[in-house]
Amino acid sequence: MAEIRFTKEHEWIRIEGDVAVIGITDYAQQQLGDIVYVELPAVGKKLAKGDEAAVVESVKAASEVYAPVSGEVAAVNDGLGANPALVNSSPAGDGWFLKLRGADAAEIKGLMDEAAYKKYLEGLA
Amino acid sequence: MRYLPHTDADRRAMLAAISAPSIDALYRDVPASARLSGLLDLPKHMPEMEVERELTALAARNRSAGAMASFLGGGAYRHHVPAAVDHLIQRGEFLTSYTPYQPEVSQGTLQMLFEFQTQVALISDMEVANASMYDGATAAAEAVMMANRVTHRKKAILSGGLHPHYCEVVENYARWCGFEATCGGPDPQGAEDLARQIDGDTSCVVVQSPSVFGHIKGYSALAAAAQKAGALLVFVVTEIVSLGLLTPPGAMGADIVAAEGQSLGNALNFGGPYLGLFATRDRYVRQMPGRIAGETVDADGRRGWVLTLSTREQHIRREKATSNICTNSGLCALAFSIHLSLLGEDGFARLAEINHARAVQLAEKLAAVKGVTVLNDGFFNEFTVRLPRPAAPVVDRLVERGVLAGVPASRLWPERRDVTDLLIVAATETNSVAEMDFFAQSLAEAL
Numbered sequence: 001m002a003e004i005r006f007t008k009e010h011e012w013i014r015i016e017g018d019v020a021v022i023g024i025t026d027y028a029q030q031q032l033g034d035i036v037y038v039e040l041p042a043v044g045k046k047l048a049k050g051d052e053a054a055v056v057e058s059v060k061a062a063s064e065v066y067a068p069v070s071g072e073v074a075a076v077n078d079g080l081g082a083n084p085a086l087v088n089s090s091p092a093g094d095g096w097f098l099k100l101r102g103a104d105a106a107e108i109k110g111l112m113d114e115a116a117y118k119k120y121l122e123g124l125a
Numbered sequence: 126m127r128y129l130p131h132t133d134a135d136r137r138a139m140l141a142a143i144s145a146p147s148i149d150a151l152y153r154d155v156p157a158s159a160r161l162s163g164l165l166d167l168p169k170h171m172p173e174m175e176v177e178r179e180l181t182a183l184a185a186r187n188r189s190a191g192a193m194a195s196f197l198g199g200g201a202y203r204h205h206v207p208a209a210v211d212h213l214i215q216r217g218e219f220l221t222s223y224t225p226y227q228p229e230v231s232q233g234t235l236q237m238l239f240e241f242q243t244q245v246a247l248i249s250d251m252e253v254a255n256a257s258m259y260d261g262a263t264a265a266a267e268a269v270m271m272a273n274r275v276t277h278r279k280k281a282i283l284s285g286g287l288h289p290h291y292c293e294v295v296e297n298y299a300r301w302c303g304f305e306a307t308c309g310g311p312d313p314q315g316a317e318d319l320a321r322q323i324d325g326d327t328s329c330v331v332v333q334s335p336s337v338f339g340h341i342k343g344y345s346a347l348a349a350a351a352q353k354a355g356a357l358l359v360f361v362v363t364e365i366v367s368l369g370l371l372t373p374p375g376a377m378g379a380d381i382v383a384a385e386g387q388s389l390g391n392a393l394n395f396g397g398p399y400l401g402l403f404a405t406r407d408r409y410v411r412q413m414p415g416r417i418a419g420e421t422v423d424a425d426g427r428r429g430w431v432l433t434l435s436t437r438e439q440h441i442r443r444e445k446a447t448s449n450i451c452t453n454s455g456l457c458a459l460a461f462s463i464h465l466s467l468l469g470e471d472g473f474a475r476l477a478e479i480n481h482a483r484a485v486q487l488a489e490k491l492a493a494v495k496g497v498t499v500l501n502d503g504f505f506n507e508f509t510v511r512l513p514r515p516a517a518p519v520v521d522r523l524v525e526r527g528v529l530a531g532v533p534a535s536r537l538w539p540e541r542r543d544v545t546d547l548l549i550v551a552a553t554e555t556n557s558v559a560e561m562d563f564f565a566q567s568l569a570e571a572l
Contacts, residue, residue, distance in 0.1 A: 039411070055445065057411075062441060
């Protein structure tokens with residue numbers, strides 16, 4: 001099982017080889033409601049930690065997704081163009097957003113692990 | 126007495142907050158000659174009848190296109206607007222309503238906008254249209270910015286056949302929004318090769334057909350070349366009546382259509398308010414600027430109307446909105462829709478045919494004048510002639526004879542000496558054969 005980390009902004013980051021895959025958590029998709037559109041960055045774009053990486057639109061609102069770590073966009077999930085509901089049905093799987101190359105492993109390790117994120121969610125309830 | 130809520134202390138505080146030394150300093154971008162220094166020299170009071178007399182005399186100094194033999198075009202066209210248009214748009218429900226901020230209570234306004242969008246999409250052969258923009262030029266600028274968002278690129282190529290005022294508006298947006306827009310100089314022969322200019326950084330190519338010189342070209346090959354390079358084709362139409370006769374932009378593979386809709390329902394109005402038309406492909410709708418009225422059903426299954434896809438817009442997305450436009454040219458759009466509805470599909474085509482026929486007649490008459498050459502091989506209701514001498518003074522002379530002979534190219538490109546002899550001439554259904562004969566005869570005498 002690949003290592004997975006979480007942010008307080010409800011994004012997940014999974015290390016797969018030399019790239020970091022990024023998406024939003026099940027909690028985030030539940031909060032947003034039916035997702036109707038995801039705006040993704042251009043492949044090759046360099047993102048610093050905290051930069052706007054994507055915009056996710058639900059029937060309720062438009063929200064920004066910020067880069068949880070720095071890196072260069074290696075790929076984006078084109079499948080979301082035709083089927084943005086993948087974010088609702090499979091937030092941790094087919095509903096991924098983008099892949100970052102050159103992300104700092106230490107930076108990722110510093111984020112919450114699954115247990116810590118669960119605890120963080122309990123604190124929000 | 127004027128009601129001025131701010132004290133001097135308030136004003137000082139506001140100026141300090143934006144680091145401006147004085148209120149006058151805020152106007153330094155306005156040329157001194159255009160600024161008012163001191164009070165206007167107006168009489169203190171005057172009886173109502175005298176005011177009316179004075180203003181009537183002032184207004185009489187205008188030369189109106191309707192009172193002369195007008196062959197003016199260049200992005201604004203005089204057409205016959207049926208009396209029903211004016212009558213209907215003056216209904217209070219339409220005339221006084223503003224862009225709906227609580228849309229669902231304004232079902233009539235929304236339905237009207239929906240019908241308008243449907244008409245725009247149909248005549249341009251595109252999949253989706255918005256509820257209108259301010260005018261054709263700002264629609265073109267918005268189209269370029271939309272292409273930038275879609276392609277994640279920042280370089281637009283503008284055709285030399287694009288109206289130079291449209292180029293200027295796009296360049297103005299480019300300057301302040303941080304993208305690149307390269308405008309080819311005037312292309313009176315329609316000979317430019319835009320496909321060669323496309324590279325990996327190009328977000329879009331902006332073409333106009335009929336061009337500002339009246340040329341009509343096919344753009345399917347350019348659309349394919351743009352697509353191959355990952356760029357979009359933005360198609361500008363300044364004379365919307367042309368779509369009654371010409372292959373629509375959608376059929377040529379246009380990705381975005383930005384057009385001026387003034388020709389239908391709207392008079393020349395001294396240059397505004399006009400009506401921007403904006404249409405695109407379904408797949409780009411999330412990046413489209415402006416309001417979109419949509420059809421839906423209510424809780425009881427009855428047909429109703431809403432403003433849809435609003436998450437693109439300023440009141441929700443704030444500074445991340447696709448555009449800062451939060452309104453539309455509602456009344457002009459209504460006039461457009463009523464006019465087009467009165468024409469119907471056949472009437473629209475017929476109107477276009479009449480326009481073309483008049484222009485062909487006029488071109489023949491002008492070509493028969495010694496020293497005058499028509500530049501165009503094909504045109505709709507506007508074409509360019511080369512005169513044996515500078516066009517602007519000739520136009521001035523013809524004005525004295527009651528003929529508005531057209532737009533001298535030097536008016537559009539004052540710094541270009543190579544276009545001085547060119548005159549852009551339009552004919553519509555409003556021009557009689559007698560007017561055309563008088564124009565040709567007057568031109569012959571003025572040369």
